Amino acid sequence: MIRRLALTAMVPLMLSGCLLDALYGDLPNTVCMEPAIHSLAGLNSPYDDFNAVAGPPPLKMDAFIAFASNADSKGHHFTIDTGRLRLLQEPYPDRRQSRPPAPQLSVERYGAFSAIPAFHGNVRGPTPLFPLSDPQRMYDEPFPPHMTQSYPLTEEPLPWNGTGELPGGGVWLFDSDHEGRRNLYLVDTAGDVRPFFGNRADSDEAYATYDFKRHELYFSSNRSGKYRIYRYRNHGGSLDFAHWLADPSRAADIEPMAELASPGNTMAPFVHGDNLFMASDRPGSLGGFDLFVSIRSHGDWQVPRNIQKFMPENVQVNTLGNEFRPSILGLGLKNLYDLRVLMFSSDRSGGKGGYDLYVTALPEGALQAGTGESVPGTMNE
Template identity: 90%
Template sequence: MIRRLALTAMVPLVLSGCLMDALYGDLPDTVRMEPGIHALAGLNSPYDDFNAVAGPPPLKMDAFIAFASNADSKGQHFTIDTGRLRLLQNPYPDRRQARPPAPKLSVERYGAFSAIPFFSGNVRGPTPLFPPADPARVYDEPFPPHMTRGYLLTEEPLPWNGTGELPGGGVWVFDSDHEGRRNLYLVDTAGDVRPFFGNRADSDEVYATYDFKRHELYFSSNRSGKYSIYRYRNQGGSLDFAHWLAEPSRADGIEPVEEFVSSGNTMAPFVHDDQLFMASDRPGTLGGFDLFVSIRSENGWQAPRNLQEFMPKNVHVNTLGNEFRPSILGLGLKNLYDLRVLMFSSDRPGGKGGYDLYVTALPEEVR
């Protein structure tokens, strides 16, 4: 039985004004994480643990995580497991510290995710799609010993609990090969499972993500003979995912994203604001699959760049091994630098075995 988890978010809030500076000295004016790659040791096993997603924001969070793992079957097939991630990143008063403090991580593994059904085949790629709430509150809880003031939210955090329950109209999307090919499915809040409208009998469809700014759905498919990223433009912008994601008549609107086409395979897209992250073995990788990012401009998506180009020296997000399934946890506050945490999986040396889960701070330059 999955224990009930509550997501709480407490953020350092910036003091302004001469009086506050006079009283308290150099107060934090930004939030940054010490550069480094941090293994989610409490979730990782000697087998494969990857495809992780969690709810925003990443600062002092107590969050439910869903991820794919073959640990229970000792490497035989993948199911969706759950875990609990607690991350505390203290404020960074960069006027008086040489470097940001390290994050405090606590990770626990809980077991099978009951909201996504068990199938005879492999089940991977869990993704929550839900209509964002219109935030009407502030975060105003303190980080001792600093006094704080409230900042407005730009988005309401997902109200996680131990069952992974989503707001009305929300669905969990996942892929399964229980009918032969890897295809996408959705399960709504009533527990009904339906196939994605873009599934085809002659190809594999995996890893869905949604661009809430432009109302576009992205996913990976090998219908061209290799994995590439495809897009569906959601005309009208309906966020009733449980309704339209299963409408077969929409399949004619699927198109390849030409900006991302390469001679290699490109999978696991994830949209956050004006960036689209992906895993690819295209030319220019350090080895196997690497993480890439495309930044949106007024002319559309730019050519993908290896994410390692943006990382600080000696912080190796990409390695000679494989890096896969990037996802971003964003802070979501107005008028405060948005610390973003990148979560991904890798089979790099030094892990517990197979694919393991990792987090790192995303550099400010990725904008």
């Protein structure tokens, strides 16, 4: 859906409406992003894709990215690298223009992430956990010759500061197999590394995410023989992550999420609002691991559905290859559609080789309760 928003032209007030129309071709009032493929050349290769749909008012995002890479060791073991993603979507320059301009992408790779230590084994799955707060600022980026109206921000990605320093004394979670099994660890702002309370000597744990709305921690573990998603209910809602994530007395309260169970493996959960994203090779995948999403409805997480069923047909998120580790970059505008950019990795054909990183915008309204049966213009069961 194209969202229409009033824009104020930066021109003298004495100009008449006819003259304004002659100069600008009628005042623009429409901003959107269309499905398209955009290369993230600065991070992976010219073949990385960005497929955008239904954006908000002129979009400007400058995000810090941490990701696992085995490039430095030439494929031998994984460490954590950093990158910067800048995305700019300008409004229509002319209301009579049939299509908006293409978004501008700038992606840069900066090398090793010093906040997460490198061990002799593999280090993967970086995840920042910190208390969320209202940005307390307005989204009012000017785009000459027009200026957007101002809207309050409700959230924004971890901003670029070059260091990955977290606000409010947060922690970085990651997993490492340097002690044999693949287990989760946390590193606090002082640089102290401690094991996650849910680690077990007989299983592998990886990829944690925190549900700030329901105060629940989700993570992957193969303690049942296959990878499943497990949950810890954080009663009391403490956001002192550095304290309770390392408290072994809490391990007894971990439970499997039966509502997400399948005959296959399910890993890499990421929660955003009422959507729980994951990677799974369960029945219904197009090949290998696909991205799935569970939608929260009537107080419960629903059966996961292949995310391809919610996408326009020309935006191929899942392929015959493997798609993995979904995460969301959000830019919330109060009382307007919350634009969400999905970032994931894939070893699909056409990339640089091995796994590459990709991004795509999620369609407006497609992942809400009640949208699972029929989504106009998308692939459905």
